[in-house]
Amino acid sequence: MRWESWSDFWFMGGYGLYVWGSMGMTAVLLLLEMVQAYLAHGRALALARADQALENP
Amino acid sequence: MTMRWFYYAAPQTFYGLAGRMWPWLAAIALLLTAAGLWLGFGLAPTDAQQGEGYRIIFVHVPASWMSMVIYLAMAFWSVLGLTFNTRLSGMMTRALAPTGAMFAFLSLWTGALWGKPMWGAWWVWDARLTSELILFFLYLGYIALTSAIDDVRRADRAGALIAIVGAINVPIIYFSVKWWNTLHQGASVSLTRSASMAQLMLWGMLLMALAFWAYTLAMVCYRVRTLIIERERHTDWVQALPDVTGALA
Amino acid sequence: MNAVFTLVVRDLRLAFRRKAEVLSGLFFFVVVAALFPLAIGPEAATLRHIGPGVLWVGALLASMLSLPRLFDNDWRDGSLEQLLLSPHPLGLLVSGKICAHWLLSGLPLVALAPVLGLQFDLPSEALGMMALSLLLGTPVLSCIGAIGAALTLGVRGGGVLMALLVLPLFVPVLVFGAGAVQALDSGLGAQAHVSILLAMLLPAVFFSPWACSAALRIALE
Numbered sequence: 001m002r003w004e005s006w007s008d009f010w011f012m013g014g015y016g017l018y019v020w021g022s023m024g025m026t027a028v029l030l031l032l033e034m035v036q037a038y039l040a041h042g043r044a045l046a047l048a049r050a051d052q053a054l055e056n057p
Numbered sequence: 058m059t060m061r062w063f064y065y066a067a068p069q070t071f072y073g074l075a076g077r078m079w080p081w082l083a084a085i086a087l088l089l090t091a092a093g094l095w096l097g098f099g100l101a102p103t104d105a106q107q108g109e110g111y112r113i114i115f116v117h118v119p120a121s122w123m124s125m126v127i128y129l130a131m132a133f134w135s136v137l138g139l140t141f142n143t144r145l146s147g148m149m150t151r152a153l154a155p156t157g158a159m160f161a162f163l164s165l166w167t168g169a170l171w172g173k174p175m176w177g178a179w180w181v182w183d184a185r186l187t188s189e190l191i192l193f194f195l196y197l198g199y200i201a202l203t204s205a206i207d208d209v210r211r212a213d214r215a216g217a218l219i220a221i222v223g224a225i226n227v228p229i230i231y232f233s234v235k236w237w238n239t240l241h242q243g244a245s246v247s248l249t250r251s252a253s254m255a256q257l258m259l260w261g262m263l264l265m266a267l268a269f270w271a272y273t274l275a276m277v278c279y280r281v282r283t284l285i286i287e288r289e290r291h292t293d294w295v296q297a298l299p300d301v302t303g304a305l306a
Numbered sequence: 307m308n309a310v311f312t313l314v315v316r317d318l319r320l321a322f323r324r325k326a327e328v329l330s331g332l333f334f335f336v337v338v339a340a341l342f343p344l345a346i347g348p349e350a351a352t353l354r355h356i357g358p359g360v361l362w363v364g365a366l367l368a369s370m371l372s373l374p375r376l377f378d379n380d381w382r383d384g385s386l387e388q389l390l391l392s393p394h395p396l397g398l399l400v401s402g403k404i405c406a407h408w409l410l411s412g413l414p415l416v417a418l419a420p421v422l423g424l425q426f427d428l429p430s431e432a433l434g435m436m437a438l439s440l441l442l443g444t445p446v447l448s449c450i451g452a453i454g455a456a457l458t459l460g461v462r463g464g465g466v467l468m469a470l471l472v473l474p475l476f477v478p479v480l481v482f483g484a485g486a487v488q489a490l491d492s493g494l495g496a497q498a499h500v501s502i503l504l505a506m507l508l509p510a511v512f513f514s515p516w517a518c519s520a521a522l523r524i525a526l527e
Binding site for chain 3: 139191194195197198201202205206211214215218219222223226229230232233234236237
Binding site: 044055 | 098103109110112113116117120155156159162163167170171173174272276279280282283284287290291296298300302303
């Protein structure tokens with residue numbers, strides 16, 4: 001491994017803010033997108049179920 | 058051969074196909090990400106000029122690539138949709154757009170975070186960053202247009218047209234921004250890496266690019282399924298889906 | 307061709323009956339050009355430096371603001387549908403409308419800009435190049451903008467949405483148009499810029515009526 005300790009890893013040679021700011025934003029956006037897609041899917045299924053309830057009372 | 062393609066163009070068939078594909082694609086994306094990050098953060102050496110700060114390229118470059126590839130894919134599906142009038146093409150384009158916009162934003166954000174320590178400014182009017190910014194606007198335009206039109210078919214087709222017009226313009230925009238950039242700045246301020254990149258860095262970047270690609274494919278498959286349910290929910294086959302009837306799958 | 311000419315004359319005549327619409331676009335240009343010195347300061351050197359850019363952006367925005375007028379009124383009173391149904395090729399008819407639009411909203415800018423350029427203390431060659439670059443550029447803006455206007459016909463938030471769609475596509479014209487004046491200023495010569503503006507004008511004029519017709523059919527069917 002390149003890094004001597006965890007704190008070296010976080011420090012990232014002084015560039016910690018920039019590197020982890022980038023990686024962090026990436027993780028956040030990917031997660032948000034996945035969550036949003038999951039919720040949208042749930043809403044679509046709910047709509048379909050509502051239609052079913054209308055047709056088969 | 059053509060019959061097979063049109064077979065999968067039917068929403069019902071594609072729903073099943075996408076449903077089987079996306080978990081695998083997601084798993085591949087996860088593996089590739091792990092491998093890429095391991096290579097990029099665990100094994101790749103320190104850069105002579107940029108120290109550890111260069112490691113941002115492991116997300117910046119793949120995000121930029123994806124933002125461009127996705128826009129091309131949108132244009133491709135748009136041409137298909139307008140030519141063959143298939144419903145699925147419009148759904149594919151709509152499913153691609155949010156991910157593309159996200160990657161474009163990420164490219165700008167990581168570009169800024171890379172530029173600040175390297176060039177001293179949060180934003181530089183570098184040709185590629187500026188073109189990326191305009192690409193981001195093109196994505197927003199597509200999303201805004203398709204959201205604003207109520208009639209789904211009209212929205213799809215209007216979106217398709219603007220995606221195609223945008224795609225044709227992207228090289229023109231890039232060229233004009235490049236010209237503008239070289240005219241107004243002496244030294245070329247660029248965020249590109251020099252040709253001689255350490256092997257490990259290159260591999261890390263490529264693995265991350267493939268990871269983003271797999272992620273995009275998985276996300277698109279998943280999103281198209283959502284769109285199919287929304288639009289086709291009145292059909293018998295959707296009503297019969299176990300997810301909808303509540304039966305255990 | 308007769309049909310196209312009739313359409314152009316008709317559009318011009320209609321516009322002259324509602325002069326306010328056309329003139330307000332031009333006054334917008336004048337006002338915007340005056341805002342920048344007010345915001346930045348009256349120092350002549352600065353103004354000379356930003357003048358071409360400011361005037362070009364102002365012309366671009368004024369051109370864009372007038373775009374909804376291209377199809378909206380006709381769409382509202384049903385004459386647009388009639389155009390779609392007519393036996394003449396829609397692309398030809400659309401190019402007539404775009405031409406009329408440019409005559410009303412683009413050409414006056416070409417005449418106004420050098421006058422406003424005096425407010426920015428631009429030298430006379432720069433004023434000439436300002437007019438030329440706008441002469442070559444504003445038709446492209448009308449052509450590309452027409453596609454945006456057709457796509458957003460009757461859509462909620464139409465004007466702003468159209469701006470969002472169309473402004474990114476205007477960037478190349480802006481870069482080379484304003485760049486032409488600045489190149490002249492810095493002594494580099496604007497040959498290349500003018501050639502590129504021409505190179506953008508010809509495809510725009512040929513292809514945009516076609517794209518615009520497609521957009522109109524999408525909007526009206």
